[in-house]
Structures are given as structure tokens and as C-alpha cells.
Amino acid sequence: MSPLPDVFLVDVDEEVLDRLLDLAKRDASPDEVAPPLGGPGWNLERTAWFFSYHRAAAEGLDGTAGEKSWGILADGALAGSIRLKRVDAGNGRETAETGIWLGRSFRSRGIGSAALRLVLAEARGAGIKEVTARTLAGNRAAQRILAGAGALLTPDDDGTVRAVVAL
Numbered sequence: 360m361s362p363l364p365d366v367f368l369v370d371v372d373e374e375v376l377d378r379l380l381d382l383a384k385r386d387a388s389p390d391e392v393a394p395p396l397g398g399p400g401w402n403l404e405r406t407a408w409f410f411s412y413h414r415a416a417a418e419g420l421d422g423t424a425g426e427k428s429w430g431i432l433a434d435g436a437l438a439g440s441i442r443l444k445r446v447d448a449g450n451g452r453e454t455a456e457t458g459i460w461l462g463r464s465f466r467s468r469g470i471g472s473a474a475l476r477l478v479l480a481e482a483r484g485a486g487i488k489e490v491t492a493r494t495l496a497g498n499r500a501a502q503r504i505l506a507g508a509g510a511l512l513t514p515d516d517d518g519t520v521r522a523v524v525a526l
Contacts, residue, residue: 366473368429368441368481371413375430378437380409386462387439413440420445420455420485427481431461431474438465441474443482443490452488459501471504479508483526492522 369375383392384401393412397404416428426444430437439461446456457478461471482490492510494501496518506512510522 363469363473364433365435366438366470366477367432368474368477369432371417371428371430371440375437376410376413379413379430379440380406382437382439382462383409383460386464387460391460392440416442416444429478431459431470433465433468433470433473436465438462438470439474441478443478443485443487445487446491450489453486454489454491455482455485455487456491456493457482458492467500471500472507475504475508479524479526488526490524490526492524493519494522496520 371379383389389399389401389405393405393409395405396402396408413428415422415424416426418424419427420443424444426442428440428442431439431441439459441459442457444456446454457475459471459474479490492501492505494505496514498520502512502520502522505522505524508524510524513521513523515521
């Protein structure tokens with residue numbers, strides 16, 4: 360059994376942003392990384408969204424977007440991205456939503472679980488009391504990662520699963 364990689368979160372500056380896009384284009388499906396804008400593949404509209412999104416999220420949870428994204432480093436290699444966004448869950452609790460994508464070559468190695476633990480620590484440090492996520496009902500790997508972090512998983516009628524981690 361191979362040892363778990365060392366996983367760290369890094370701020371998304373312009374260098375990391377360029378490297379993330381390169382990773383996404385060569386090692387992930389565009390639909391895993393960005394909304395379906397302008398047709399299939401990495402077209403100009405989707406690429407523009409990718410840059411705009413990460414630049415806005417660079418301001419952090421207290422910035423205009425109320426969101427922060429990080430690059431995920433695994434043993435020094437850029438493996439993907441994870442985010443945390445403040446949301447109004449309507450329950451009076453400080454709540455944030457998270458989402459993650461990893462390049463295919465970095466999956467099933469414990470990197471997603473480690474990155475989620477790190478982003479939950481960031482959430483705690485920001486005073487957030489609950490973190491939610493949503494994944495497809497067929498995405499068993501994401502559900503295992505979320506359950507491993509203590510999430511309560513609830514299937515929805517739309518083919519997704521909602522996860523809630525109380526901090």
C-alpha cells in the first residue's frame with residue numbers, strides 16, 4: 360500500500376490559475392470543472408468563466424463574491440481545486456458550500472479526503488458552523504469522501520445527493 364501524499368491548499372494567484380487551467384484541459388472533463396457554457400469542450404466562453412471565477416474568489420470569504428478557491432497540491436504537484444462559498448441556508452447558521460475537482464491522475468489516492476479536511480479547517484477558522492456539498496447520486500467516490508468527513512448524506516429527487524457537515 361502506498362503512503363498517502365502530503366496535501367496542501369495554495370492561494371490561486373495568476374501562476375496557479377494558469378496551471379489549474381492546463382491541468383483541467385489535460386486531466387479532467389470540462390463539465391467537472393466549469394459550467395456548460397458556449398458548447399462542449401474548453402471554448403472561449405468556458406475559459407473566460409474559469410479565469411473570472413477564480414479571480415473573484417481570490418478576494419476570499421469576506422470579499423465581494425463571498426467565496427475562496429484554492430489549488431490543491433499533492434506531493435508538490437497541482438492536483439485540482441477546492442472552494443468554499445458563504446451561503447444563506449435559511450437556518451440561521453453560518454453556512455458555506457464546498458466543491459472540489461481533481462485531475463483524473465490524482466483520484467483514488469486520498470487527496471480529495473485530505474483537501475476536504477483542510478477546507479473544513481478553513482471553514483471552522485472563519486466561524487462557519489455548517490458546510491454543505493452536492494454531488495451526483497452515482498458519484499460514490501465523492502459520497503465516501505463526504506461521509507468520511509462526517510457528512511449526513513440525503514438523496515434528492517433530482518438525482519443528486521446533498522451532504523451536510525456540522526462543524
